Amino acid sequence: MKRRNILFILSALILLIVGGLTWGSFYMLNYSLRPDKNKETKEESLAYMFREYPYIKPWIDSLQEVGALRDTNIYSPANNVKLHAYYIKASRPTTHTAVIVHGYTDNAIRIMQIGYMYNHDLGFNILLPDLQYHGQSEGNAIQMGWKDRLDVLHWMQTAAHIYGDSIRMVVHGISMGAATTMMVSGEPQQNYVKCFVEDCGYTSVWEQFSKELKEQFNIPDFPLLYAASWLCQLKYGWSFQEASALDQIKHCHLPMLFIHGDADKYVPTYMVNKLFENKPAPKECWIVPNAEHAVSYKENKEAYTKRVKEFVSKYIF
Missing domain, CATH: 3.40.50.1820 (Alpha/Beta hydrolase fold, catalytic domain)
Known part of the structure; x- marks a missing residue:
């Protein structure tokens, strides 16, 4: 396989992972911090x-x-x-x-x-x-x-x-x-x-969300919880850790x-x-x-x- 093809596949995989992680972080943040049932x-x-x-x-x-x-x-x-x-x-x-x-x-x-x-x-x-x-x-x-x-x-x-x-x-x-x-x-x-x-x-918040992530979705902390916490810092001015x-x-x-x-x-x-x-x-x-x-x-x-x-x-x- 040519080097250019390998680089293309790696780049596509990286974009796919980053895109999925970004989508997952937005979904988690909306799911946990903007639910409809409190209205x-x-x-x-x-x-x-x-x-x-x-x-x-x-x-x-x-x-x-x-x-x-x-x-x-x-x-x-x-x-x-x-x-x-x-x-x-x-x-x-x-x-x-x-x-x-x-x-x-x-x-x-x-x-x-x-x-x-x-x-x-x-x-x-x-x-x-x-x-x-x-x-x-x-x-x-x-x-x-x-x-x-x-x-x-x-x-x-x-x-x-x-x-x-x-x-x-x-x-x-x-x-x-x-x-x-x-x-x-x-x-x-x-x-x-x-x-x-x-x-x-x-x-x-970190420990509670970590527990819910494992129990509801069977997902480990890394990388989603870290990315969602970073996104929370950007959007709302605080992180799960603090x-x-x-x-x-x-x-x-x-x-x-x-x-x-x-x-x-x-x-x-x-x-x-x-x-x-x-x-x-x-x-x-x-x-x-x-x-x-x-x-x-x-x-x-x-x-x-x-x-x-x-x-x-x-x-x-």
């Missing part, structure tokens, strides 16, 4: 919540009747997009305040069961943000907690503006919201922030409660062990028997409420 309306989300948590319907209805379920907006300090949140004052004046962060493709309404726990059962003021590209917030893609951490810090300041600088605050997140909470915890905190609760959060709750919590010296189901396969239970080990004291951990992903409260409402109350009481009450 539920408020009414659709409420209908879902009333089916799954019927006891919150009278509470929500009563809040809406008196105009106590309120909206507020800010602009993201990360990329200046318009963001939305709900806030609900406690039935009696209090400094106790919870900022509650939802999970992947959910929204503020779809974590209202935790809002119910804090507001209805524990008597807290609450603020529930829609993260970027979720609910009523704008944005061009899901940020997997990394840019969201800056938004949540701004929401925490907004809660202090709404409820007063004398508040005593807990930040509580589930799933991606838990990873966001841990990423937030590694940043410098205001004096009113007293503790954090994370429920089934992942160690890092979006690490595991690294962030090393810098957190405020108390944190870790909650994780021992039957969680989506965010595997081994992740909470790594996270707990890397977090400086004070810290507590509750591994919930037989609980799969993000259902620890739903399946253990009284025990969950008791655990959270006991934990936050040490630092907020």
Whole structure:
């Protein structure tokens, strides 16, 4: 075979590999960061919540009747997009305040069961943000907690503006919201922030995406995950490697409660062990028997409420 033919074939193969890798990277990024299923309306989300948590319907209805379920907006300090949140004052004046962060493709309404726990059962003021590209917030893609951490810090300041600088605050997140909470915890905190609760959060975007790539598509990390991370850096300004709750919590010296189901396969239970080990004291951990992903409260409402109350009481009450 002539040398020119060999060079032609090699060049064609290289172009084919690069083209396939580029297509695969764009597909992975759109598949993971721009899914369609997070575009539920408020009414659709409420209908879902009333089916799954019927006891919150009278509470929500009563809040809406008196105009106590309120909206507020800010602009993201990360990329200046318009963001939305709900806030609900406690039935009696209090400094106790919870900022509650939802999970992947959910929204503020779809974590209202935790809002119910804090507001209805524990008597807290609450603020529930829609993260970027979720609910009523704008944005061009899901940020997997990394840019969201800056938004949540701004929401925490907004809660202090709404409820007063004398508040005593807990930040509580589930799933991606838990990873966001841990990423937030590694940043410098205001004096009113007293503790954090994370429920089934992942160690890092890289480790979570690596797991999903292997389980869903049977594809190794190299080269697709590396290329998609590089593309994410170009398009959205962050990489999978840097979006690490595991690294962030090393810098957190405020108390944190870790909650994780021992039957969680989506965010595997081994992740909470790594996270707990890397977090400086004070810290507590509750591994919930037989609980799969993000259902620890739903399946253990009284025990969950008791655990959270006991934990936050040490630092907020």
